[in-house]
Amino acid sequence: MPSPCREQFLQEVLLRIKFRRDRAAIRSELEAHIADRADYYAAQGDDEAQAERRAIDAMGDPIRLGVELNRQHSPLVGWVWQITNKLVGVFVVLNALVLGMGLSSMTSLDNPLAEIPVSEIVYQVDVDETVKLDDTVIHFTHIVYERNQTLHIIYEQFDASLRGARGMDLVGHISDNLGNTYVDGTGSAPTGWRARCQRTVTGFSSRAEMLIITSAGYNRAYQVKIALPGGSKSE
């Protein structure tokens, strides 16, 4: 339960955010920060009230913060963003219909491998690597490399608590044994307690012999190394 002081600070900020739909997210982000800072001061020896007061004071002027945040959350940007998201969804559905994919698109959602034309595949590696992040288990199953230097990492995501995965791409940074790191690409992670997911990386080196997936978040660190037949089959 936030203290009256904390609540007052948050209200002062949120009052200035005109795009109401963003208020909850801003609130929880700022509240988490104050809580973390208050914990820090308490660990330094402050009593609870003092730790709370110092944490709020450290945040600065709530009115100025609210005004500055509001600039980044204007209703115009917010609505454009929401409408764009909806339009992308409609566009994807229309594409599926136009291409006459109907049922097959539903199966390919469950099996990302089905979306990759066999003639384009340079190599495919079957993998059985599992890592755990909080309550989420990630099971890497396939690596597919295409002629156009696109690498697909296909994995399953389970939620061990059975509350349903957050539909979030939890695959970390992608690199290879040649020292290249890859940030361009896309990821998809459907929601559900068990979801088939895919991370796609473009411009992946055909000479790479090892794929390295690293996540270095707080308590979420893992590294997976997967041997690739790169080099021998490079084009």
Place this chain on the structure above:
Amino acid sequence: MNIDKGLLGGSTVLMLLSLLRERDRYGYEIIRELELRSDRTFQLKEGTLYPVLHRLENDGYLKSYLAKGETGKERKYYRITAAGVRQLAEEKQAWTAFAASVNRVVAGEPNAFAL
């Protein structure tokens, strides 16, 4: 030495993108890391971090997502995007040029700042 100028200086984006290039972090982690690495040189009002993070996200340099930290509490993490990595390279270059110019002036070299 304390430099109290808020998170508005030209080097802010450079520092934020650099920290996020290392790994995904949430706001409080970023503030703590800035504090530790700069030996508390940057005494900033912590709230001022968030408008900058949100702007960088609006600009497409960062992406945010929710995840649980070590305490099991959910936090909003920021991850640098490909555009962010490119921006970081530009900011680094600009900073290096700027620092070199200042150093030349301080060292009393003529023609500093001249092209």
